[in-house]
Amino acid sequence: MHTRITLLSLAALASLFVNNIAQAATITGQVSTEKGTNISGAIVTLWNEQRNQKESVYSDAKGHFTLNTKITGKVTLRGRTPYYADLNAPLTLTSNSMLKQDFTLTRLTSPEEISASLPASAHVSTLSFRDPEDKDAFVSQCNYCHQQGNSLTRAPRSSEAWSETVRRMEGFGAFITYGEHKEIVETLSDGFNGKPIDVQQHYDFSDELAQAKVTEWLVGTPMGFIHDTFVGQDEKLYGMDEGTDSIVVLDRETGEVKEHKIDADGVPISGKFQGFKLNLGIFTGSHGPHSMAQIDDGRMYITASLSGRLLMFDPKTEKFTHYEIPEGFLWRKGKYPHTIRADKDNNVWFTVVMSNTVMKFNTTTNTFTDIALPSDGAMSWLSDAFLGAVMKISSLFPQENVQLALSHHKWLNGGKEIMSWPYGIDISPIDGSIWYAKLLANKIGRIDPQSLEITEFDTPYRGPRRMRMAKDGTLWIPSFDEGYLMHFDPKTSKFENIPLPLLSENEYEVPYALNVHPTTGDIWIAANNSDRVIRYIPGEKRFINYPMPSHVVWFRDFEFTEEGEVCTSNSNLPAYAHEDGLPAFVCIDPEANTLAPEVNTLSAQTN
Numbered sequence: 001m002h003t004r005i006t007l008l009s010l011a012a013l014a015s016l017f018v019n020n021i022a023q024a025a026t027i028t029g030q031v032s033t034e035k036g037t038n039i040s041g042a043i044v045t046l047w048n049e050q051r052n053q054k055e056s057v058y059s060d061a062k063g064h065f066t067l068n069t070k071i072t073g074k075v076t077l078r079g080r081t082p083y084y085a086d087l088n089a090p091l092t093l094t095s096n097s098m099l100k101q102d103f104t105l106t107r108l109t110s111p112e113e114i115s116a117s118l119p120a121s122a123h124v125s126t127l128s129f130r131d132p133e134d135k136d137a138f139v140s141q142c143n144y145c146h147q148q149g150n151s152l153t154r155a156p157r158s159s160e161a162w163s164e165t166v167r168r169m170e171g172f173g174a175f176i177t178y179g180e181h182k183e184i185v186e187t188l189s190d191g192f193n194g195k196p197i198d199v200q201q202h203y204d205f206s207d208e209l210a211q212a213k214v215t216e217w218l219v220g221t222p223m224g225f226i227h228d229t230f231v232g233q234d235e236k237l238y239g240m241d242e243g244t245d246s247i248v249v250l251d252r253e254t255g256e257v258k259e260h261k262i263d264a265d266g267v268p269i270s271g272k273f274q275g276f277k278l279n280l281g282i283f284t285g286s287h288g289p290h291s292m293a294q295i296d297d298g299r300m301y302i303t304a305s306l307s308g309r310l311l312m313f314d315p316k317t318e319k320f321t322h323y324e325i326p327e328g329f330l331w332r333k334g335k336y337p338h339t340i341r342a343d344k345d346n347n348v349w350f351t352v353v354m355s356n357t358v359m360k361f362n363t364t365t366n367t368f369t370d371i372a373l374p375s376d377g378a379m380s381w382l383s384d385a386f387l388g389a390v391m392k393i394s395s396l397f398p399q400e401n402v403q404l405a406l407s408h409h410k411w412l413n414g415g416k417e418i419m420s421w422p423y424g425i426d427i428s429p430i431d432g433s434i435w436y437a438k439l440l441a442n443k444i445g446r447i448d449p450q451s452l453e454i455t456e457f458d459t460p461y462r463g464p465r466r467m468r469m470a471k472d473g474t475l476w477i478p479s480f481d482e483g484y485l486m487h488f489d490p491k492t493s494k495f496e497n498i499p500l501p502l503l504s505e506n507e508y509e510v511p512y513a514l515n516v517h518p519t520t521g522d523i524w525i526a527a528n529n530s531d532r533v534i535r536y537i538p539g540e541k542r543f544i545n546y547p548m549p550s551h552v553v554w555f556r557d558f559e560f561t562e563e564g565e566v567c568t569s570n571s572n573l574p575a576y577a578h579e580d581g582l583p584a585f586v587c588i589d590p591e592a593n594t595l596a597p598e599v600n601t602l603s604a605q606t607n
Helices: 010-018 111-117 120-124 132-141 159-171 178-191 207-211 378-394 402-406
Strands: 003-005 025-033 043-047 053-058 064-069 073-080 087-093 098-100 103-105 213-218 226-231 237-241 246-250 257-261 289-294 300-304 309-314 319-324 337-342 347-352 357-362 367-372 422-427 434-438 443-447 454-458 475-479 484-489 494-499 511-516 523-527 532-537 542-547 566-570 584-589 604-606
Touching (some): 025 043, 043 064, 087 103, 159 402, 207 542, 226 289, 226 566, 237 566, 237 584, 300 337, 337 422, 347 422, 475 511, 475 523
Parallel strands (some): 025 098, 025 103
Antiparallel strands (some): 003 604, 246 257, 337 347, 347 357, 434 443, 484 494, 511 523, 532 542
């Protein structure tokens, strides 16, 4: 391997100064094939010496890349593009390094290597379901915690082993019938057989891709499960580790990581879900912190999904306060509080998934208001009335999944239709109304903040998940089950429906969450099955694909920094399935390389 070192021209140095690109080092180079063809959209990743931080950029239409970085020391630079072998270059960076590193990538020829390099979406697309309804149940119920088809989940297993795996997933809350269980087991056993697949994927290149930079910080342990990440008023990243009852805080400027453990406060491990078979080694806590919102005085409110509590974290004192959600008659309420948002009056509103409710918490009086949502048919009414009692009974038999025998999704063959699952939530910037998505009932709803009157609308595509409001008061909604981007105008009650781009013909995409950029109005979408983030520009009706630098990514929410970066966390469950084996904070700067310096053509070559 040869390393090519090039001095930047005086003009480029002036450009660096004028444009205030305060970076310690600059690496430029060319990415091409062995035949000399330039590769656009290749991912060039810089690892620090400790292997806990990496920065990635993309090659432009001519195969050129520029990476400005503050990372110094003994580093590794990697070139990567689909269907080609990774190439690593060890480098040493100092505070004034200006290097040129070219990559000549070699095309993979081994069917096994090609197959192993493809994302989960390619592998799961080869599964053949006999009944489309069974596939619908599989997409809806077997994809919400992790990828299907990555190196961990596509490992060959016998029918008996798959049956035990699927039953364990039912213990995590997958609502499937006996018949669906059987069909899913047979399909996985036949389809994930260890043989290499032949799928041709196509990645569209956009000029904007070469302007972007992705920064990742690896944190926690392989058993960690950082669900949501929140950008605080201090611009630090706050990660909710749902599996270990902790809040992980990252200072993006210094790289310092702090962990704040939540006291069990008498709550048993798994909280109200003791009867569920949560035995992956992931859920070792009692509370399961999930989602966060911050009010004007800096206090942060966190939904504790397992314990059915609302937690308050004060970043000034670094102390937690616990508020137990009232359970109500037959223990109906407070089952899995989920997504939380703050309104302009510093109240917080959150969905409660398994109780079919939305809760309002007044942060001045510390009181809850319970808004019971409409039941969606007789099956759903039974769940709303008796699911709390079923869970209470099952908790008497820890990790035995007794609720599977007691629930009517099994004995009445109801499947996922027995649940509504209020999931995503947001607040209108126009009139302060509260909007929620019912994931399994395929509805969105509006709550009047004063009268608490509820209005619901059927969505044209299934699986509305974590949606967001735009500045104009319209709603952008991901269809998790069918891979659509839905746009709803409350003034007209009309939907616009846009299919998400796929990498190959038979794939499906599972957009878990999205957010609307506060400045540009662009929609940033988590395309979790294909290791991508997708950006949609409404004014141009155009998508931009951002392939992520790591294999196996699962993003559950997006937040924006003051500078406009898009931040999230990699939270595929379990974390050890990630390529890097750990949870990670991830920030995308879409315009980091807009003013990239040019490089002098004079160069010196060293071995």
